[in-house]
Amino acid sequence: MAATESDPSRPQTPPPPGDRLLRGLALATGGLVAFDLVLILAGYDKHPHFPWERLPGFYAVFAALSAAVLLAGARLLRRPLAALSARDQAEAEGGEAEH
Amino acid sequence: MPEALHPSLVYLLGAALVPLLQGRARQAAALLVPALGLLAYYAIPVGAVWTARLLEFDLVVLRADPFAMLVLHIFAVVSLLGTVYVLGRNDPLELAGGLLYAGSAIGAVLAGDFVTLFLFWEMLTLGAVLCLLARRRPAAGRAAMRYLLVHLLGGVVLLAGIAVHLGSGGGLAFDRMPLQGAAAWLVFLGFGFNAAWPVLGAWLPDTYPEASAGGLVFMATFTTKTAVYALARVFPGEPALVVIGCAMVLLPLVHAALESDLRRVLAYCLVNQVGFMVAGVGLGTGLALNGVAAHIYCHVLYNALLLMALGAVLDRVGSVRAGDLAGTGRAMPLTALFYLFGAASISTPFFCGFVSKSMLAAAAAKGHHGAVSLVLLFGAFAVFLLAGLRVACLAFFSGEGGSSKAAGTSDAPLGQLLAMGATAFLCLFVGVLPGAFLLPMLPDQTALYDAYTLGHVSDQFAGLAAAALVYWLALRRGWLPAPVQGRLPGIDWLYRRGGPLFLRLADRSLNPLNAAVSRLVVGGLVPALSRFLEAGGPRLACLFMGPLWRILGHEAPRRAAERDALFRRAKSGTFPIGLTALLAVVLLGLLTAFYYVGGK
Numbered sequence: 001m002a003a004t005e006s007d008p009s010r011p012q013t014p015p016p017p018g019d020r021l022l023r024g025l026a027l028a029t030g031g032l033v034a035f036d037l038v039l040i041l042a043g044y045d046k047h048p049h050f051p052w053e054r055l056p057g058f059y060a061v062f063a064a065l066s067a068a069v070l071l072a073g074a075r076l077l078r079r080p081l082a083a084l085s086a087r088d089q090a091e092a093e094g095g096e097a098e099h
Numbered sequence: 100m101p102e103a104l105h106p107s108l109v110y111l112l113g114a115a116l117v118p119l120l121q122g123r124a125r126q127a128a129a130l131l132v133p134a135l136g137l138l139a140y141y142a143i144p145v146g147a148v149w150t151a152r153l154l155e156f157d158l159v160v161l162r163a164d165p166f167a168m169l170v171l172h173i174f175a176v177v178s179l180l181g182t183v184y185v186l187g188r189n190d191p192l193e194l195a196g197g198l199l200y201a202g203s204a205i206g207a208v209l210a211g212d213f214v215t216l217f218l219f220w221e222m223l224t225l226g227a228v229l230c231l232l233a234r235r236r237p238a239a240g241r242a243a244m245r246y247l248l249v250h251l252l253g254g255v256v257l258l259a260g261i262a263v264h265l266g267s268g269g270g271l272a273f274d275r276m277p278l279q280g281a282a283a284w285l286v287f288l289g290f291g292f293n294a295a296w297p298v299l300g301a302w303l304p305d306t307y308p309e310a311s312a313g314g315l316v317f318m319a320t321f322t323t324k325t326a327v328y329a330l331a332r333v334f335p336g337e338p339a340l341v342v343i344g345c346a347m348v349l350l351p352l353v354h355a356a357l358e359s360d361l362r363r364v365l366a367y368c369l370v371n372q373v374g375f376m377v378a379g380v381g382l383g384t385g386l387a388l389n390g391v392a393a394h395i396y397c398h399v400l401y402n403a404l405l406l407m408a409l410g411a412v413l414d415r416v417g418s419v420r421a422g423d424l425a426g427t428g429r430a431m432p433l434t435a436l437f438y439l440f441g442a443a444s445i446s447t448p449f450f451c452g453f454v455s456k457s458m459l460a461a462a463a464a465k466g467h468h469g470a471v472s473l474v475l476l477f478g479a480f481a482v483f484l485l486a487g488l489r490v491a492c493l494a495f496f497s498g499e500g501g502s503s504k505a506a507g508t509s510d511a512p513l514g515q516l517l518a519m520g521a522t523a524f525l526c527l528f529v530g531v532l533p534g535a536f537l538l539p540m541l542p543d544q545t546a547l548y549d550a551y552t553l554g555h556v557s558d559q560f561a562g563l564a565a566a567a568l569v570y571w572l573a574l575r576r577g578w579l580p581a582p583v584q585g586r587l588p589g590i591d592w593l594y595r596r597g598g599p600l601f602l603r604l605a606d607r608s609l610n611p612l613n614a615a616v617s618r619l620v621v622g623g624l625v626p627a628l629s630r631f632l633e634a635g636g637p638r639l640a641c642l643f644m645g646p647l648w649r650i651l652g653h654e655a656p657r658r659a660a661e662r663d664a665l666f667r668r669a670k671s672g673t674f675p676i677g678l679t680a681l682l683a684v685v686l687l688g689l690l691t692a693f694y695y696v697g698g699k
Contacts, residue, residue, distance in 0.1 A: 022575065025568040032561035039554060046554035049464035050472065062473075063562035066480040067569035071578060074356035078580045081357060084592065085585035 029064075033057035103142035105149070105161055106171065107209065107219065109135050110178070110202025114226075117198060118191035126186050129194040133179035133201065140175045143168070148211065156271060159211025166392055166542040170208045170328050173396045174201060176525070177320050177403050184407055184518035185313030193233035197317045200226025204321035208328055212271040213261045216329065220257065220293075223322055224250040230314030231306060242309035249292065249302040257289025276333050287334060293326035294377060295370050297346045301591035304354070307366040308419075312410025315362065316403050319369055324395050327376040331391050336383025341471060344378025347371065348478035354589060355485040359421040359582035361494050362409050365402070368486040371478055372398050378475065379459045382466055385546030390458030392541055397451035397529060401444035404522040405486060408438035411511035411519070412494055416504045421493045421582040427505040428495035433519075434511045435495035440523035442487035446479050447563060448556045450530035454537065457550035457559075480566045488570050493582075637669030 037056040039046070048054050055061075113132030120128050145168055149161035163171075178201035185193050203226050206219035224247060231243035264282035265271065276283050288299070295303040303323070310318050334340060348371050355367035372394070379391040411434045412427055413419045428435040444450035456479055463471040510516065529537050538547055550556075573579050588595075641662045648658045668674050674682070 022568070022571055025564055025571060028564040029561060029568050032557055032564060035557055036554075036561060039557070044554060046552075046558075049467060050469050057561065059476075059558040059562040060565035062476060063480045063566040064569045066477045067484055067566040067573075069477075070352055070356060070481050070484065071569070071573050071580070074353050074580045075578070077353050078357055078583065081353075081587055082583045082585070084588040085583055088588060088592075088595070089585040 029060055033060050036060075104139055105206075105209070106136050106139040106143070106175065107202045107206035109139050110198045110205060114195045114198035114202060118195045122189070125191065125194065126189055129182055129198070130186060132198055133175065133182045136201070136205070137175045137179055140168070140171055153214065156212070156214055158215050158271070159273075160206075160215050161209045162211030162273075163209065164542070165540065166328070166331070166388075167208050169392050169540040169542070170324065170395055171205055172540065173399045174205050174208065174321065174324075177399050177522075178317070180403065180518045180522050181313060181316045181320070183521070184316060184410075184515050185311075187512045187514040188311075188313065190233055190311070192229055192235075193311055193313050196226050196229025196233055196314060199229060200317045200321050202226075204325045207325050210273055213264070213273050214271060216273050217254070217258060217261055220325070221254050223293075223325065224254065227318050227322060230310050230318050233311040233314045234309060235311075239309040239311075242306040246302055246306045253289055253292025253299070256285055256292065260285025260287075260289055273329075273332060275335065278334060278337050278339065287337075290326050290329050290333070291343075293322050294330060295323055295326075295347070295373060296343050296377075297350055298590050300347075300370060301589050301594075303370060304351070304358075304363050304366040304589065305591060307369075308360050308362040312407075312414050315410060316406050319366075319402050319406055320399050323369065323373045324376075324399060327373060327380065327391065327395060330377065331380045331388055335380055335388055337381055340381030341378050341468070342381070344374045344376070344381055345471060345474045347374025347377055348474055349374075352478070352481050352485065354587050355482075356489070357580055357583045358587055359584050361419040361421065361424075361490050362406065362413070364490050365405055365409065365486055368482050369402060371482050372402070375456065375459050375475060375478065378471060379462060382459075382462050382468065382471070384462055384466060385543035386458060386465060386548055387462035389541040389543050389546050389548070390455060390462050393455035393458050393537060394452075396537060396540075397444070397455040397526075400522060400529065401441045401450070401452055401526050404437060404441035404444065404519060404526060405490070407515065407519045407522065408434050408441060409490070409494060411515045414515075415508040415511065418504055419494065420584075421497075422584075423504050424494050425497045425505065427497070427508075430505045430508045431495070431510045433516055435491075437516075437519040437523050438491055438495060440526055442483075442491050444526040444530065445487050446483050446559070448530075448551070448559050449527070451526045451533075451537075452530075453559065454530060454533045454550050457555065458548045461548050476562075480562055483563060484566055484570050488567060492574075634670065637666045640669045641665055 033056065036059075040054075040056050046053065052058055052062075110132060113128065113135075117125055117129045117132070143161070143163045145163055145165060147161060147163040148159060151158050151160050178197065181197055181201075182194065185197060200223065203219045203222035207216055207223065210216040210219060227250070228243045228247055231239050231246060233239075260282050263280075263285060264276070267280070267282060269276070269282060276286065278284065278287060292299045292302075294300070307315055307318055330340065351367035351370045355364050355371070358364045358367060376391045376394050376398075379387045379394065409419050412424065412431065415431060416424060416427060418424070440450075445452045446456055447453055456475075460472060460475050460479070463475055511519070528535070533550070541547065570579075644665055645658065645662065648661055653661065
């Protein structure tokens with residue numbers, strides 16, 4: 001079956017998750033950060049190579065920041081990229097029409 | 100001396116034979132070929148070296164050291180799984196393309212010299228082109244042409260490097276080379292085309308989504324991994340590769356976050372993952388190269404699984420664009436489940452990607468490369484969000500829609516489900532038991548890494564949970580950027596826009612210059628010169644004879660007639676013998692006079 005153009009009226013993003021999923025994730029993140037703190041307090045040696053690895057919950061905080069930076073960057077660049085894309089598409093359609 | 104059949108030959112002969120067969124015979128032969136290829140792998144002892152002579156070159160057509168054998172193993176496994184996946188369509192182009200592609204990649208990986216490497220390297224391109232053409236639509240044909248052009252250019256650059264290397268007495272050995280001199284840089288860049296480096300790699304997200312469902316499984320497996328393997332062979336520990344690898348990890352992420360074609364999202368994520376490998380090659384330690392080898396193995400597996408699942412959606416629904424796929428998860432539950440296995444394999448503990456990425460991260464950390472460690476960590480969480488959560492949500496969990504294209508479709512056909520199931524099992528098996536066969540296959544057995552420590556596993560789970568939490572929160576609040584429906588401009592935008600701009604500039608500057616020169620030279624100078632050469636001599640002769648005739652007392656009408664006659668004769672070069680003799684005497688007299696005058 002050939003691919004066809006998508007219908008812009010259809011939902012472009014998945015439906016928002018329910019509260020239960022969000023609460024579960026928040027609980028899991030908090031629990032794992034607490035577990036990390038317990039490990040550190042219990043003297044568990046994670047063989048850190050960098051000072052930041054000694055911070056309790058570093059990986060959770062870094063991952064959350066990474067996700068936020070990625071999504072913010074994508075939001076920021078969406079408008080110029082979409083504008084360029086639309087211009088390219090219009091020119092391509094114009095070129096095809098000429099042919 | 101060879102004691103078994105070269106694995107590459109099995110695939111290449113199969114690729115030639117399969118299109119000649121029909122129906123079930125074709126399917127049986129197509130399945131038999133990768134099965135035999137896998138058997139050929141087991142028939143080769145580690146450490147075997149096979150040589151052959153071609154013209155004046157002594158070639159090493161097979162060098163079965165541990166690194167080559169590891170890559171050969173995963174290529175053989177995925178070509179078998181990929182063939183099972185495409186078997187149902189029974190498309191001769193797709194089957195032959197896949198086998199040719201696998202045979203070429205395996206030949207390149209086993210090569211021990213640059214000539215053998217180059218021959219198989221170029222054949223890779225043909226396999227990829229067949230996989231693109233197997234989609235059988237005009238856009239795929241155009242993508243195949245673009246792919247061919249870029250890779251031929253890359254091949255020429257590589258060939259130039261090999262030729263300069265040979266010419267400067269560097270030898271044929273496909274082995275370590277310092278990045279100094281023209282030869283090394285050309286070989287480096289030649290590999291860079293296939294490894295999809297920034298600027299050189301725009302072909303990957305451009306062409307991969309145009310391949311057929313199964314064709315893309317082969318494409319995403321062989322070209323970039325062969326290039327990473329070649330880089331690891333020739334330029335391990337080259338610092339430039341760390342920078343290039345980190346750029347590859349970061350640069351495609353925004354595009355992957357905005358792209359609406361989900362197979363193109365995976366193409367961007369593939370570049371990100373190849374970036375991990377390239378950076379690992381640049382780190383160059385035993386652990387880093389083990390990480391590269393392990394990540395080639397694991398990424399081939401889980402990337403094939405992700406693409407198989409999306410390919411199944413493409414075949415069933417007819418689209419893999421965000422917004423077209425509402426209800427797909429309900430219509431294709433097993434495919435969705437297998438996609439989730441692939442997504443988990445990216446970096447979740449107990450799946451394969453966690454094992455290999457941990458090795459690369461540990462290599463960067465042990466080398467005290469703080470910035471590289473953070474880039475790899477950022478890239479790992481980002482690709483989990485994009486290839487994992489974002490694509491899974493858009494492809495399979497986009498809710499229900501009355502006008503959904505997925506309405507009324509069923510799950511993937513049995514062959515595709517079998518291939519996906521087996522690949523998912525391998526992703527899990529390698530992740531849970533890395534010591535069963537992945538770790539013993541790694542090239543440096545003195546530099547192994549145990550990813551399964553309590554601290555590392557809990558850190559990884561904490562990171563994934565936190566990243567997922569931010570993603571869901573953004574989704575809940577409506578902060579997720581909506582996918583861009585058109586083709587996102589990448590680095591190729593520079594030359595797609597720059598090319599026509601250059602043409603316009605050339606048109607406006609060089610063409611007027613050309614016209615002016617044409618007017619001056621063609622319209623003015625050349626005709627004048629022509630006229631001079633044609634009539635200049637006769638006019639000079641007339642000028643010289645005019646005073647003589649006047650001294651001799653010839654009347655004006657006679658002088659005019661004589662001038663006309665002389666002009667005609669001088670122009671046609673026909674003089675009476677007497678006049679010619681007279682002129683010769685005059686010339687001799689003049690020469691004699693000049694001689695004496697000059698002598699004094």
